[in-house]
Amino acid sequence: MLDPQLIRQQLPEITEKLALRGFTVEQEQLAQLETARKQQQIETERLQNERNQRSKSIGQAKSKGVDISPLLAEVAELGEQLKANETALANIQTQLNQILMGMPNLPHETVPIGQGETDNQEIRRWGTIPTFSFSPKDHVDLGTQLNGLDFETATKITGTRFVILRGELARLHRALIQFMLDLHTQHHGYTEVYVPYLVNQDSLLGTGQLPKFAEDLFHIPSQNYYLIPTAEVPVTNIAREVIWAEENLPTKFVAHTPCFRSEAGNYGKDTRGMIRQHQFEKVELVQLVKPSESYNALEELTQHAETVLQRLELPYRVVSLCTADLGFSSAKTYDLEVWLPAQQKYREISSCSNFEAFQARRMKARWRETRTQKINLLHTLNGSSLAVGRTLVALLENYQDENGRIFIPSVLQGYLGGNTHIG
């Protein structure tokens, strides 16, 4: 959520900035509501004050044994008037809140301005794109040939966009998770957390998936719980309604969780293979930091995700998402895109974002400065490190040989009993 103060004071500027991301602010409606709010709130509080004063004097009169019935007569209609005003105020505030909760974050000044995906800005590339003396297969063919990927059975068990991993591929998948967690906990200073995979609405409102993106989520109506679309939701919400001591900042969490996405609106996209599934695993990095540190933290966190790709020796590039491509809650996002030989393309494998105070304001995640004892909103960041399914795809495709055997990068061999190949 944006700062309501800012919206009152700088509505035109905000409108302009949000237009860069393709969001239209209903300025007039907002301004009208705000005027009504101010008027209504002042009047309501005046009535509340009057009630409080009078109640107090009734109490005092009564304790002195004075007859209070004339006083009671005086306040007769006050109650109704007050109730009507309170209701009206609550109404306006609900409307305002709905609008505010539906407004995306302001893009940071360093975010490239653009209309869509093609305007994203490549920041750097790493690694060498592999060349093959044969025509490389895609991960579906490779996985099927290894008897390690089975989409048909998963479809029977559940439906489309699910997969079964078998044997060495399942093991490799697990090894990736283990490797990533070990890297971040042992070398990058993250604390591993295990979190719920079902969350309530407040958590999703906090990180920004709700109220706008309900259709992307799997919902369990009987309890009104949702399956998490990313570990970002439960992990960041650890900080909800908490005031963190300065000495505990930055706090860095890493979690491995499955992620569930309904992929509504993506029916035709990436229907083949493991790229876009309803259920996938991810290792997620989350940082809670002081506002002054958050852009350094974004660079650092992105580096941490890149390190995974580097150790796996997978070629990738870093892209700064343009204003139009930015996620709802994000002020700035770097995507990591790994090279997929079968597609001859870089494909997203990680997304690292600084949300500034946007999520923190929604979830009342704050910190107290030791010196001044002042309380302020903290800044939240997260990034995938990495999407495990897509990493598996990248390994299969980049490390295949002519016979469909898969080379295992050295950092993973220890997790796979020293094996150097699959198949």
Add this chain to the structure above:
RNA sequence: GGAGAAAUGGCCGAGUGGUCGAAGGCGCUCCCCUGCUAAGGGAGUAUGGGUCAAAAGCUCAUCGAGGGUUCAAAUCCCUCUUUCUCCGCCA
């Protein structure tokens, strides 16, 4: 799932209709005293919002959450949530 008990500020804990945003204690901060230490004395110490250019000030809200009764609710009523104890079931 059943039965019972509970939820108050950083912590402990008092408070069953009025002057209570809340006694007292602990902790913490600052000051004084004490030639170290210990002890002692004093002051302060919740959060969010509105108003205001801003500060001060004024004001509103908040005692697990939401509703209700009342001129007035931490206190009475209803619903929900969570925690604890016992029973059942279960990994």
